[in-house]
Amino acid sequence: MGSPAVLPYFPYSRQSKKKSHRGAITARLLATLLDVAGVKHVIAVDLHASQMQGFFKCPVDNLHAEPLIARWIRHNVPNWKEAVVVSKNAGGTKRVTSLADALKLNFGMVTTDRKRGSNMSASLIMNQLDALEHPPIDNTIRRGGPRRNGAVDRPDAPTGTNGSSPGRNRVADEPQSPSPRLVHRPSPRTSASLGRASQASRPSAVDEAVGLEEILAEGDQATPEYNDERAPEVIQGRLVQGHIVPDDFPSPVTSAADTSIPDEDPMTMSHASSFFQPGPHALGRNGEHEASSDEEEDNLKNPRIEHMITLVGDVKNRTVFIVDDMIDKAGSWIAAAETVVKRGYAKKVYCIATHGVFGGDSLEQLQSCECIDSIVVTNSYPIQEDKAKNATKLVVLDLAYLLAECIRRNHYGESISPLFQHGTE
Numbered sequence: 048m049g050s051p052a053v054l055p056y057f058p059y060s061r062q063s064k065k066k067s068h069r070g071a072i073t074a075r076l077l078a079t080l081l082d083v084a085g086v087k088h089v090i091a092v093d094l095h096a097s098q099m100q101g102f103f104k105c106p107v108d109n110l111h112a113e114p115l116i117a118r119w120i121r122h123n124v125p126n127w128k129e130a131v132v133v134s135k136n137a138g139g140t141k142r143v144t145s146l147a148d149a150l151k152l153n154f155g156m157v158t159t160d161r162k163r164g165s166n167m168s169a170s171l172i173m174n175q176l177d178a179l180e181h182p183p184i185d186n187t188i189r190r191g192g193p194r195r196n197g198a199v200d201r202p203d204a205p206t207g208t209n210g211s212s213p214g215r216n217r218v219a220d221e222p223q224s225p226s227p228r229l230v231h232r233p234s235p236r237t238s239a240s241l242g243r244a245s246q247a248s249r250p251s252a253v254d255e256a257v258g259l260e261e262i263l264a265e266g267d268q269a270t271p272e273y274n275d276e277r278a279p280e281v282i283q284g285r286l287v288q289g290h291i292v293p294d295d296f297p298s299p300v301t302s303a304a305d306t307s308i309p310d311e312d313p314m315t316m317s318h319a320s321s322f323f324q325p326g327p328h329a330l331g332r333n334g335e336h337e338a339s340s341d342e343e344e345d346n347l348k349n350p351r352i353e354h355m356i357t358l359v360g361d362v363k364n365r366t367v368f369i370v371d372d373m374i375d376k377a378g379s380w381i382a383a384a385e386t387v388v389k390r391g392y393a394k395k396v397y398c399i400a401t402h403g404v405f406g407g408d409s410l411e412q413l414q415s416c417e418c419i420d421s422i423v424v425t426n427s428y429p430i431q432e433d434k435a436k437n438a439t440k441l442v443v444l445d446l447a448y449l450l451a452e453c454i455r456r457n458h459y460g461e462s463i464s465p466l467f468q469h470g471t472e
Contacts, residue, residue: 056427059077081103093110110449113149131393135382160354284355284356284358285356290385344379360391376407400424402425421440424443
């Protein structure tokens with residue numbers, strides 16, 4: 048007869064999906080090994096993906112550390128009722144909203160994406176194409192003069208009421224409505240901005256796109272319109288090597304464009320454009336595999352890649368709980384903490400997770416980060432004693448009662464539903 052297996056931290060839980068076609072799902076393989084070894088019941092805590100329970104042929108009790116974390120917050124965080132729960136990526140929003148609902152708090156989200164135009168070759172290609180698709184407007188068309196392609200009014204063209212051609216009648220007598228493709232009427236601010244731009248000399252395609260955005264932004268700031276609508280709670284910042292940088296910080300692509308970097312192949316430049324995306328794969332998806340969390344962390348540290356990080360939610364002068372299921376590498380945690388503090392002006396930051404894996408020197412990096420005030424994890428994964436002693440911000444919660452009560456209830460055939468409920472204290 049098989050025995051139950053208690054796995055507070057399920058190994059290889061992040062490898063719960065295929066990273067490439069015909070690739071192995073390591074978590075599924077481990078579940079098969081446990082079944083072959085005779086395991087008839089599995090007790091785990093906060094599996095990385097809920098669908099992992101389908102990997103097993105035996106019953107699985109996926110316990111949650113959320114009630115334990117919520118109780119610690121109520122007893123140890125001052126003014127916790129004014130805090131905000133924030134997810135450091137889009138994939139953890141369900142976990143964050145669950146804790147926010149339990150504590151009746153507001154929630155937010157931080158998303159990180161590679162900055163548009165960080166690839167210089169792709170930027171040049173797309174900007175040149177934009178310049179071709181949107182040529183400058185020739186004002187002589189509105190006045191009935193010669194057209195942009197050199198065409199003029201023919202003498203044998205249909206005449207107006209006074210015998211003149213429609214183009215001449217439009218100038219001599221009274222103005223008529225322009226053609227349908229020229230009906231666009233920009234706002235007064237935009238018209239004044241475009242007027243100032245037309246008087247200047249014609250720059251290149253890249254400079255024109257950048258300069259026009261600056262002119263439009265300047266025009267919008269010059270004459271702001273009053274409205275009583277609430278401002279959107281979206282704040283953006285720049286990430287270089289995983290840290291928030293000022294807006295005037297030089298772009299890493301520009302600063303790295305020296306002779307030490309080899310020139311890109313022309314075919315690579317063409318492939319960077321949107322017209323040369325990889326075609327669909329025979330299995331229904333493209334041939335590129337999804338980036339894993341380790342690859343995303345490595346991209347944050349890449350000095351040649353600039354990321355744009357976005358904070359959604361109001362965290363000004365509030366305590367922030369950044370929540371996820373595990374802490375392995377510190378890159379995304381530090382980036383999210385710096386964003387809510389330096390951009391969102393948060394008062395205090397707590398990094399909360401169930402599993403404190405702390406790979407490499409991530410615990411030391413979190414400890415040295417000035418924007419992080421406390422690191423809260425459980426003892427589901429063993430932490431080295433020397434690391435734990437040097438980390439004054441580290442708080443470890445005990446899962447012994449949760450696991451022991453689950454084992455007792457399973458032994459006597461009782462329900463484990465009360466273990467998922469939040470206490471009132």
